Amino acid sequence: MTPPLVLSATYSFKNTAEVIHFMEGRSEREEYGRYGNPTVKVLESKIAQLDGAEACAVFSSGMAAITSTIIALTRSGSHVVLFGDCYRRTRQFVTQMLSRFGVSYTLVPPGDLDAVERAIVPETRLVIGEAPTNPYLHVTDLEALAKRCAKKRVHTLIDATFATPINMRPLEFGATLVTHSATKYLAGHNDVLGGSVAGPSGLVSLIRETRDIMGSICDPQAAYLIHRGLKTLALRVAAQNSSALEIARFLEAHPRIEQVWYPGLPSHRDHAVAARLMSGFGGVVTFRVKGDLDSTSQFIDRCQIPKIAPSLGGVESLIEQPALMSYFGLTTADREALGIYDNLVRFAVGIENTQDLVADLIEALR
DSSP, X not given: OOOOOOOOSBOOOSSHHHHHHHHTTSOOOOOBGGGOOHHHHHHXXXXXXXXXXXXXXEESSHHHHHHHHHHHHOOTTOEEEEETTSOHHHHHIIIIIGGGGTOEEEXXXXXXXXXXXXXXXXXXXXXXXXXXOTTTOOOOOHHHHHHHHHHTTOEEEEEOTTTHHHHOOGGGGTOSXXXXXXXXXXXXXXXXXXXEEEEOHHHHHHHHHHHHHHTOBOOHHHHHHHHHHHTTHHHHHHHHHHHHHXXXXXXXXXXXXXXEEOTTSTTSTTHHHHHHHOSSOOSEEEEEXXXXXXXHHHHHHHOSSSEEOSOOSSSSOEEEOHHHHTOTTSOHHHHHHTTOOTTEEEEEXXXXXXXXXXXXXXXXXX
């Protein structure tokens, strides 16, 4: 019932003939831990099925998955297009590190498909996006994006960490590749790091080869824990979808809240797209408190159930003030230029009792 945890890093051969047989591709077996592991392969098969993909490669973290994929699909002289609201570390990798290796980029406004099409040049190899995005939960029309990119013969890489395969499968809408930070909802317990990329077997094989060279293989213990987490993924996500929607509705009606972003609310700019593409709207609610940096911090400190932490997707609710957690080194003006306001709060809903969470928010706001 439970896949075995195989800890071996090295695999022996009976004799030279068995080595030659393996090297000639006439047998399938393990050789060395960086190139594969039975426990890791079970997880890869499971995530591939969840994403509706031919193949999957898992990594030591979500960022390892994204960076390895980008490196595998680009070379000096290549060009990538990136939505401006992608995860900040993905933006940093594309804008600060890829340029060292001769890969250029264009940042386009969130969800602007016309800008994407204008940005694509003959050297473009990849368009990178997220759905929903962090922290404003924008949901790009993936079907329309994929059609425009396919017309230009450009691959699309969609980070669907916030959606999970339960709420949305980007490959079904024409995306080339889908990636997840398995640290979040897939594992679901805030106790392990991991990442995945799924898509056509040919591309995944290329990405896996890059992973094998760079050494960002998923540890078998981590793979075991992520696989265990997947067993309750659908149940956890259903509970988080329900709680987050109720909390978003409560916050939107509260006089001490300035604005709420949640794709399940009709007020969200991408509600219609999200309703068409997603079966659930996720467990993250973003909002602005009526106040400044300090009063927002006081509100967060008065919350009793959610813990202050920089992640999401686990069974425990987490809360953070992005201005302090992710953008502490910037001035207020610099943060606001990036759309990060001092009174912005990101609430990653766990699986606690919904009414307890609402009561906690009521008291903290009071």
